[in-house]
Amino acid sequence: MFIDSHAHLFASEFADDLEEVLRRAASVGVDSIVVPATDIDTSKQAIRLAEKYPSVYACVGYHPHEASKAEATLLEEIERLSEHPKVVAIGEIGLDYFYDFAPRNRQHDIFKAQVEMAIRRNLPIVVHTRDSIPDSIRIVREAAAANPQWREHLRNAKGHLPAPRGVFHCFAGSAEEAKELFRFGFYVSYPGIVTFKKSNAVSTLQQTGFDHILIETDSPYVAPVPLRGKRNEPANVKIVAERIAEVFGVPVEDIARTTAFNTKRLFQIPPSDAPRITYTLRNSLYLNITTRCNADCWFCDRKGDAVVKGYNLALEREPTVEEVIQAIGDPRRYDEIVFCGYGEPTIRWEEVKAIAGWVKQRGVRVRLNTDGHGNIIQKKNIVPELLGLIDEVSISLNSSDPNQYATMMNIPSEPYFGAMVEFAKACIQSGVATTMTVVNLPEVDNEKAKQFTEQVIGAQFRARPYF
Ligand code: SF4
Ligand SMILES: [Zn+2]
Structure with missing residues (x-):
């Protein structure tokens, strides 16, 4: 259309x-x-x-x-x-x-x-x-x-x-x-x-x-x-x-x-589309399971229209595990299933594990896009629980400068910055493929973020476009 x-x-x-x-x-x-x-x-x-x-x-x-x-x-x-x-x-x-x-x-x-x-x-x-x-x-x-x-x-x-x-x-x-x-x-x-x-x-x-x-x-x-x-x-x-x-x-x-x-x-031409639980980009299937988040990044459209590439992600209510599984259909049609959307998936950690387990039983790769605060959100170390369920994590680094990180996400730099870095290191130690991402913004020093990712954390680095 x-x-x-x-x-x-x-x-x-x-x-x-x-x-x-x-x-x-x-x-x-x-x-x-x-x-x-x-x-x-x-x-x-x-x-x-x-x-x-x-x-x-x-x-x-x-x-x-x-x-x-x-x-x-x-x-x-x-x-x-x-x-x-x-x-x-x-x-x-x-x-x-x-x-x-x-x-x-x-x-x-x-x-x-x-x-x-x-x-x-x-x-x-x-x-x-x-x-x-x-x-x-x-x-x-x-x-x-x-x-x-x-x-x-x-x-x-x-x-x-x-x-x-x-x-x-x-x-x-x-x-x-x-x-x-x-x-x-x-x-x-x-x-x-x-x-x-x-x-x-x-x-x-x-x-x-x-x-x-x-x-x-x-x-x-x-x-x-x-x-x-x-x-x-x-x-x-x-x-x-x-x-x-x-x-x-x-x-x-x-x-x-x-x-x-x-x-x-x-x-403002009607109608706008109904919110989606799943959406495809290239050959990945993305899951939109929550619009809740512990952070409030200024560049995030979560509280605005919550749209990604024309997909409406503004959920009116959070889908159940069964509804997500039904929306996925046959996961083998995709290269990977990705927990993403506007919101922090680890807020619904029990549901993430249930859905990821179902996908893994069907032999398909699972990626978790996260802000890396899952341990704080769940008040426990969730890294051991990733094993066998999550093949790859993609963590928002946003900035290697803790103060800038805090300002961008509208949260205190501690404990969040340190917790994010520790989460990334623990994922790597457990053998989970780990990528740190930053959004391309003029105020962020991407070179420094890349160095920090590679030298301090030891992860892959990816800058993703903001616009
Ligand atoms: S961590 Fe992600 S979902 Fe949460 S406010 Fe920031 S960009 Fe939005
Ligand atoms: Zn004209």
Whole structure:
């Protein structure tokens, strides 16, 4: 299932065969299409399309090309139109320094006015930029800083990731700019340019991962290879997804699911999927048995949406051992079964052992992803109990500096840091394959963490992407 997050279906190119175009999109699995407007007329057209076709959602707003024409009364009308139930964002709005069809100060004024409108209406924004990313980021950042409630999420306590409040579409910026936007609660969206030889989009993507992206066609423009120069249409979003899947060496379903989830989350398009007890990544089956944790890492989305690669992991209640076993099905279909999810599995240690025992009887490898605090949580040495049940542990080191560790996890450094290190050493002594992980964050010294892992603990080291 794909979502085309940006298609101008009102364009005259679709005047003759829109129904046919929508049928083709549905036939390749395009579930929803978001239609950004460029001025007052196209805003109304987008709404009419959204009223007529259930799979279509509308945005309203003034494109920077049209900024000179965006009179105050027309912007007031845009704001009224934004109250329509199928309007999901203000867009597309932004700055275009490549064409400069409107004077830049005028573009700034109209962009700012519409960001303010989105804040008043509590809607996300769809941002168009061309040769203007730094200014665009600055304007959005300033507006959001002055209106923190725009980005606040009900569960967004303690500086956890903010709710997404927009997308930079047709993104041509650097990996650094993309990461800045991600931290700021924005997504970036990629169209068919990822299929072009002469585009840096692929190298940016490789540096940022695909967790915070949307996909789009920007129809009727930017048709992907091998259709370049032709009219583009929403069915081709599948080609974009396939190319991104190829870049990451993952099944296209992973790209489709992640980007569809992100798009629905951003635009609040129902329905969101039911929480999962198990989920697959590559050929591993992950088990989500709890969302409880003894720590409270600032970078963890456990108390937010609790989503991994488009999978909803926000359990409403903890599954029983029987329910987990039933959800696993035949474990021999997978390379390994991994206790993971958002939450600390050793909090449910008796259940972990029961499930792991059942998996091991079927001859399949078991990995435990943990914060390494199991001995404190269970008030006993659990390492001897791992033997024969857990083949591998992956422990969050987070930082080799105990103070930074404590700050990141929002727990006291002692006894937790020392307990984590002792747990890792004990696992190694017992012959359990042990990996220490850190999340790639600019404030963490990965080189030091790697040295500490190899020289002090004697384990494998792995840095995993945050974004
Ligand atoms: S230890 Fe893991 S589950 Fe717990 S808060 Fe930190 S990242 Fe989230
Ligand atoms: Zn557009």
